[in-house]
Amino acid sequence: MKIFNTKEIYEADKFTLERQQISAEDLMEKAAVQIFNWMHTRLNGDQTQIYIFCGVGNNGGDGLVLARHLVQHGYRVTVCVVNFNEHRSKEFLINLDRLKEAKVWPKFLGESSIIPQLEKEAIIVDAIFGIGLKRAVAPWVLEVFREINKSNAFVLSIDIPSGLFMDHKVPNNDEAVKSSYLLSFQVPKLIFFLPDTGLFLDQWELLDIGLDTDFLMHAPSDYELIGKAEVLPFYRPRTKYTHKGTYGHVLIIGGSYGKIGAVLMAAKGSLYAGSGLVTAFVPKCGLVPLQSAFPELMVLTDINETEITNIDFNFTPTVIGIGVGMGTGTNAVKAFSLFLKNNKTPLVIDADGLNILAKNPDLFSDLPPQTVLTPHPKELERMLGKWKNDFDKLIKTKEFSKKHDCIVVIKGAHTITVYGDKGYVNSTGNPGMATGGSGDVLTGVITGLLAQGYATLEAAVFGVYLHGRAADIAIRECGFQALVATDIIAHLGKAYLDLFVDQVNSLQDEQA
Ligand SMILES: NC(=O)C1=CN([C@@H]2O[C@H](COP(=O)(O)OP(=O)(O)OC[C@H]3O[C@@H](n4cnc5c(N)ncnc54)[C@H](O)[C@@H]3O)[C@@H](O)[C@H]2O)[C@@H](O)CC1
Numbered sequence: 412m413k414i415f416n417t418k419e420i421y422e423a424d425k426f427t428l429e430r431q432q433i434s435a436e437d438l439m440e441k442a443a444v445q446i447f448n449w450m451h452t453r454l455n456g457d458q459t460q461i462y463i464f465c466g467v468g469n470n471g472g473d474g475l476v477l478a479r480h481l482v483q484h485g486y487r488v489t490v491c492v493v494n495f496n497e498h499r500s501k502e503f504l505i506n507l508d509r510l511k512e513a514k515v516w517p518k519f520l521g522e523s524s525i526i527p528q529l530e531k532e533a534i535i536v537d538a539i540f541g542i543g544l545k546r547a548v549a550p551w552v553l554e555v556f557r558e559i560n561k562s563n564a565f566v567l568s569i570d571i572p573s574g575l576f577m578d579h580k581v582p583n584n585d586e587a588v589k590s591s592y593l594l595s596f597q598v599p600k601l602i603f604f605l606p607d608t609g610l611f612l613d614q615w616e617l618l619d620i621g622l623d624t625d626f627l628m629h630a631p632s633d634y635e636l637i638g639k640a641e642v643l644p645f646y647r648p649r650t651k652y653t654h655k656g657t658y659g660h661v662l663i664i665g666g667s668y669g670k671i672g673a674v675l676m677a678a679k680g681s682l683y684a685g686s687g688l689v690t691a692f693v694p695k696c697g698l699v700p701l702q703s704a705f706p707e708l709m710v711l712t713d714i715n716e717t718e719i720t721n722i723d724f725n726f727t728p729t730v731i732g733i734g735v736g737m738g739t740g741t742n743a744v745k746a747f748s749l750f751l752k753n754n755k756t757p758l759v760i761d762a763d764g765l766n767i768l769a770k771n772p773d774l775f776s777d778l779p780p781q782t783v784l785t786p787h788p789k790e791l792e793r794m795l796g797k798w799k800n801d802f803d804k805l806i807k808t809k810e811f812s813k814k815h816d817c818i819v820v821i822k823g824a825h826t827i828t829v830y831g832d833k834g835y836v837n838s839t840g841n842p843g844m845a846t847g848g849s850g851d852v853l854t855g856v857i858t859g860l861l862a863q864g865y866a867t868l869e870a871a872v873f874g875v876y877l878h879g880r881a882a883d884i885a886i887r888e889c890g891f892q893a894l895v896a897t898d899i900i901a902h903l904g905k906a907y908l909d910l911f912v913d914q915v916n917s918l919q920d921e922q923a
């Protein structure tokens with residue numbers, strides 16, 4: 412599903428009004444009625460006090476329309492207009508009149524107004540700012556945000572939590588409304604998925620307000636949210652007259668004394684993702700543990716006992732995953748640099764491979780085209796330098812990806828895979844995955860997909876999805892805390908099977 416920025420949303424809006432021959436107030440009515448229906452279905456006439464905080468733009472207009480419908484259905488509603496601007500939008504003014512016609516008189520809050528006491532049993536609707544917030548918010552309006560946050564009431568935000576900017580960070584963590592539930596219009600926004608801004612929202616849901624489907628389908632977007640519908644077309648079924656050679660041969664290079672487990676997890680990840688064969692290249696100390704723990708794996712060893720010194724193998728792999736547990740000592744750096752100079756095989760680079768690249772940036776020119784790099788935030792920072800905020804991080808990653816023709820998988824709560832100007836935001840995964848080894852497994856899964864012939868970008872995006880989905884399925888049995896990286900491997904099969912489970916069956920399965 413496409414993630415639109417502010418400009419693209421306003422364009423979709425304009426296109427829809429022209430195509431459907433409707434006015435902006437008609438679209439606002441449609442949008443706000445969706446919110447009313449959502450609330451009415453759940454509240455069913457309940458007399459809980461509802462405070463609706465409206466701004467004076469169209470987000471505020473949505474709040475006024477909602478207020479009118481709630482009042483007309485007998486709900487207890489107090490409307491507060493946060494009067495932050497002399498200029499009020501046309502649709503806001505039309506709906507203010509309509510509200511007055513319905514005999515509702517909003518309280519107008521200004522710089523010196525006293526904000527009503529907000530009881531924690533109340534429901535607060537946050538319709539102060541939407542996607543139109545452009546400049547710093549006045550201090551007294553920030554105070555309104557703080558009062559809402561302090562109330563501990565249930566906060567239902569409309570479109571986005573008020574105070575969040577669509578393209579930069581909030582200056583301080585108390586300068587935007589914290590939503591308990593967010594109802595957003597038609598398309599997800601990038602701010603839902605970034606650590607700096609995502610912390611202002613908990614759950615979110617999209618409401619279809621009837622924006623033009625042709626526009627939504629054809630308009631280009633810089634980011635895409637990756638769910639089952641997006642990865643399903645990538646899936647390559649296994650056919651009958653095939654053999655292990657059909658599904659490629661992965662080579663995992665890495666490991667050092669005490670860090671052989673990283674290679675084990677990457678290698679297992681590859682095989683469970685479906686590669687035909689997997690070989691590991693490790694220091695000698697890795698031979699016995701790998702062969703004992705994982706009989707399906709073939710092992711080649713370095714001449715050195717405890718670290719990699721000379722990467723030398725006697726076959727042509729389909730793809731190589733390199734870096735996990737490898738260390739960054741002089742020998743590893745020398746071996747890795749020489750390997751890169753002579754290598755022509757597609758690569759996935761993780762962990763110490765990335766750390767060595769960061770310290771020796773001239774090596775980037777030796778990477779084959781479309782090399783996949785899978786940094787966690789610290790590794791990314793070592794490669795890119797410091798960034799100002801999440802938006803800046805993405806801009807810098809895109810520049811980096813274009814400069815070195817590489818695919819960068821920025822690991823995090825919502826892993827974002829960046830290639831050139833485009834970012835793919837993953838929707839699967841959970842906090843249980845913040846555990847040692849889960850990154851090694853991801854390296855394995857992506858190499859495993861590449862071995863089977865998936866296009867590089869597809870392998871990265873699909874691999875991230877499957878990895879997260881496997882963890883989502885695993886936590887049903889073990890919860891967040893007890894999830895370990897090998898549980899992710901063990902549930903990769905179920906993540907594949909889940910691709911073909913429709914939503915209804917999947918829900919029933921979860922309830923069982
Ligand atoms: N296509 C859609 O998604 C639709 C969106 N609608 C609503 O319209 C909203 C966008 O409305 P607007 O563009 O009017 O913007 P907002 O209502 O988000 O912002 C308020 C207005 O205040 C001004 N402003 C910006 N920063 C300010 C600041 N720091 N201090 C004071 N004033 C400031 C802006 O000029 C803006 O017009 C959406 O978030 C959504 O709620 C719906 O009404 C209908 C359809």
Ligand SMILES: [K+]
Nearest residue numbers: 537540571573
């Ligand atoms: K809002």
